Amino acid sequence: MMFILVIVVLCLSLAVARWAQGRHESMMLKGARASAPTAHTGREIALMFLKFEGADDVQVVEHNAVVTDYFDPTRRRLFLRPDVAQGTTLSAWAIALHEAAHALQTGDSLGELKWRQSCIRMSRYVPMAAVSVIVGLMIARILVPRIAILVVASVFTLLLLLNLGSVPLELNANKRLRRFLDEHLKNHPQASGRLDELLFCMAIREVGDLLRSPRYFFLSALPGTGKMRPR
Template structure:
């Protein structure tokens, strides 16, 4: 039984680390690779939204733990200043991917909201799972049951995360027409940017590993300023 638990933990950890490593290629080398035109990420996002006829999205710069995401309820795109003002391939990929969520309306909107709920569960669920384990141990449950329950929670959250990745890939697909038009003269850059976009789609898969950070910096009382609440 212990061997099965260890294998499951290692597999889950490996998947999360793989996704985090893929996204790190965007925030690392991608942020140093210049975009094919001089537009900042915010400017190219505005071009994309205008291309798609989207006029109700507000772009807000926000430097915090939870940034670089689209809020469908308020129709706001929150971007880190380094991303918003950047003119690198990485900045473009992050900003455009999040902006593409603004085009997921009607039937796709329900999928987007479910995906965002799953992301929140992945960010905060493991910590509450640990608290539950502590409660089980306090009530003198056998430790192996408590540990098994925690692993089961993490596995379910990871599977939910992987199962809703189609929403992220759908967002990237919605960029295709715009990028073909905007980068018509830069086919190599178009191909590289598409590679970065595929990595951005995996950004939240590793959130289970970052759960303690999200809890400490955005869930505890007094930490609300780190999130864009207005």
């Protein structure tokens, strides 16, 4: 009975991750086909927002890598892919603005932001690392398949719960954009509504990282792949 329950929990965890991944990818694809309401690029709109909020110490850096499109709170740098930084689509705006909003999460929120980023890193790298170790133990006949499945299910579920538990910080970042967007898009209500949908998808983006773990693990975690991460 316990084994069946664990399998159900594992399937639910994977289903939630798949939903988040699919929702993000489909909405961003639609947003990539929609032009932004003004001619500003992702980089420009992010800098406008940061200036609007008085966060003039943030540097926007273009970097095409496996791990990019994120804000580094330690170095106060916003890493964006070239197509995002130079793009004039709603998706480019959503990515750039959402990540730029993290620059306002200072003080007590800074610790929460760093914890959120730790949860994201665990979701990206721990699943594949855990599976690799467990498979090795099974091959060595140290671990039986039933126990191996229980361990995998426990790891995946714990990581998903940690990830979901810190999603409110992502939603908080979106809230910090409200004043700027209300002012900048006051004459573009339709675009504002679509941008809100994309910003929500940005908030849940990393929930699907459980399923992207092999990509992150093999392309940015193993020795010799560090050059693919922003410096």
